[in-house]
Amino acid sequence: MKSFWMLLVLLAFAPQSDVRASAWIGCDACSNPEISPMCSTCPGVPQSQPSLVPPWSSPYLQWCPTCNAYVSSPNYSYAMQPYWMNQSQNYWNFYSPGPYNGYGIMPQYYPQPMPYYNPMNNFQPNIPGGNGGGVYLDKPVVYMTGPTGTKVQVYVDQGGTAKDKHEVLVAVPAFSHSKMGSGWNAVIDGKTLRTDKGDYEYFFYDAWADDKIFQDKEGYCADRKEILDYMSSGLKQRGFPENSIQDFKMTWNIKLPFNQNLCVYPQTEKELQAGVKLTFEPANVELIQLEFIVVPKSYFSRPEAKGRPRFSAAPGKDFVRFKPTSMITGRTVAGTAAATAKAPTIKAYDWGVGFIRVQGTEHENAVRKPDSKKNN
Amino acid sequence: MRAFKIITLVVVTAVFGIRFANATPEIPRSFKFQGTIVADSKSECSSGKAELFIADAQTKTLIYQVDVIPGGSFEFKLKPAKYQIRVASNTDCEANYILDADGKKGMDVEIKLTPKKLEAKK
Numbered sequence: 001m002k003s004f005w006m007l008l009v010l011l012a013f014a015p016q017s018d019v020r021a022s023a024w025i026g027c028d029a030c031s032n033p034e035i036s037p038m039c040s041t042c043p044g045v046p047q048s049q050p051s052l053v054p055p056w057s058s059p060y061l062q063w064c065p066t067c068n069a070y071v072s073s074p075n076y077s078y079a080m081q082p083y084w085m086n087q088s089q090n091y092w093n094f095y096s097p098g099p100y101n102g103y104g105i106m107p108q109y110y111p112q113p114m115p116y117y118n119p120m121n122n123f124q125p126n127i128p129g130g131n132g133g134g135v136y137l138d139k140p141v142v143y144m145t146g147p148t149g150t151k152v153q154v155y156v157d158q159g160g161t162a163k164d165k166h167e168v169l170v171a172v173p174a175f176s177h178s179k180m181g182s183g184w185n186a187v188i189d190g191k192t193l194r195t196d197k198g199d200y201e202y203f204f205y206d207a208w209a210d211d212k213i214f215q216d217k218e219g220y221c222a223d224r225k226e227i228l229d230y231m232s233s234g235l236k237q238r239g240f241p242e243n244s245i246q247d248f249k250m251t252w253n254i255k256l257p258f259n260q261n262l263c264v265y266p267q268t269e270k271e272l273q274a275g276v277k278l279t280f281e282p283a284n285v286e287l288i289q290l291e292f293i294v295v296p297k298s299y300f301s302r303p304e305a306k307g308r309p310r311f312s313a314a315p316g317k318d319f320v321r322f323k324p325t326s327m328i329t330g331r332t333v334a335g336t337a338a339a340t341a342k343a344p345t346i347k348a349y350d351w352g353v354g355f356i357r358v359q360g361t362e363h364e365n366a367v368r369k370p371d372s373k374k375n376n
Numbered sequence: 377m378r379a380f381k382i383i384t385l386v387v388v389t390a391v392f393g394i395r396f397a398n399a400t401p402e403i404p405r406s407f408k409f410q411g412t413i414v415a416d417s418k419s420e421c422s423s424g425k426a427e428l429f430i431a432d433a434q435t436k437t438l439i440y441q442v443d444v445i446p447g448g449s450f451e452f453k454l455k456p457a458k459y460q461i462r463v464a465s466n467t468d469c470e471a472n473y474i475l476d477a478d479g480k481k482g483m484d485v486e487i488k489l490t491p492k493k494l495e496a497k498k
Contacts, residue, residue, distance in 0.1 A: 084427035091438035111406030
């Protein structure tokens with residue numbers, strides 16, 4: 001009985017936690033003794049200044065072994081420059097796939113996934129392994145081809161309940177809703193999708209999905225350039241339209257993390273349909289999906305990587321499914337027997353790149369040395 | 377012993393009462409931010425394509441970046457916070473918007489693209 005009263009008293013006076021996520025603080029970081037050495041001019045490299053920008057978020061940095069810091073290298077240029085590159089100065093993480101902390105996407109910037117949501121503590125993920133939980137699917141985009149004038153409806157399983165293993169966070173254009181579900185309506189006109197709210201080259205969504213729907217045994221690890229080539233070659237081998245491959249290259253040439261060795265785990269409709277399920281009307285649409293989960297090799301030495309259900313180690317073997325002989329050719333979803341008997345003339349192609357969600361702050365890894373000499 | 381129990385009960389009740397009174401109110405998990413990109417039909421802003429950026433207003437951390445079109449729509453699920461929203465088009469038009477949301481209800485907005493203001497000549 002006494003212990004009950006003692007416990008009650010202890011509980012009443014127990015300290016309350018007030019953990020807030022700190023953020024990248026720019027030049028203020030110089031007050032941090034761990035980072036301050038990078039704030040002084042680098043001896044031996046008179047024309048270069050050490051940078052406070054995290055190395056993985058800038059194409060203009062290179063490792064300087066003599067001064068033990070990343071320094072500016074302003075000679076970087078892109079083959080393709082989208083018009084929105086003029087916004088690069090407005091965001092410290094412009095050259096990153098969102099709020100990236102050197103290992104993955106920081107979950108504190110997004111709504112907590114429902115399975116882990118605690119209404120009294122919205123900012124602390126309560127997930128085994130403390131890893132932030134799941135994967136952030138960045139910019140999956142759906143292109144469609146077929147006879148001009150064909151009306152199509154794409155239904156998107158948005159998820160977002162406590163039972164779901166995924167949740168759609170962004171949709172462009174906004175979803176329309178009917179008894180059949182939520183999604184997009186369009187008329188195919190060559191490469192254009194005509195909707196009642198304008199013409200689109202593709203439909204866009206972002207989503208969170210649980211680790212467990214993905215495969216992590218097959219993939220490839222290399223430097224940034226090789227990974228970009230590997231991914232776009234995969235799209236080509238799976239028959240993605242040339243314009244969609246060009247869009248992919250343009251986006252990820254800018255947004256894939258720099259100065260890191262990366263491992264990529266390709267995912268096809270076999271895995272992806274267990275998360276954000278796409279269905280179509282008419283039913284005889286062939287869906288071809290190829291999304292890539294990218295994890296920096298340095299993540300695997302982090303202690304919390306071991307508690308992760310997937311992506312706790314580099315892929316053990318190559319992803320052979322790119323090869324035409326063993327390629328999955330897509331499938332018809334939600335089809336009737338009559339519809340599926342016909343060869344599909346409408347095709348939907350969905351590419352995307354995902355990153356693991358990892359707790360952390362932007363500046364904690366800023367002083368980290370490169371993974372190896374083979375970086376770009 | 378009985379007096380000790382009563383005193384303990386009173387103290388513990390008082391402490392719990394204070395803690396509940398000062399407890400952090402429940403924060404909504406997310407809210408839907410949706411809307412349309414609009415522009416004057418006679419201006420160049422009504423054509424072309426645009427990029428929508430959503431950043432944390434304090435840290436300038438870019439959270440979302442999506443392709444949009446004038447006249448087109450969008451929807452986001454955001455956690456309650458203060459955001460800086462910027463739309464920049466390939467026709468030299470722009471829109472800037474501060475979204476300060478407690479997340480208690482969804483928001484449906486029109487973001488108007490206007491021609492970029494020219495910097496004053498020196």
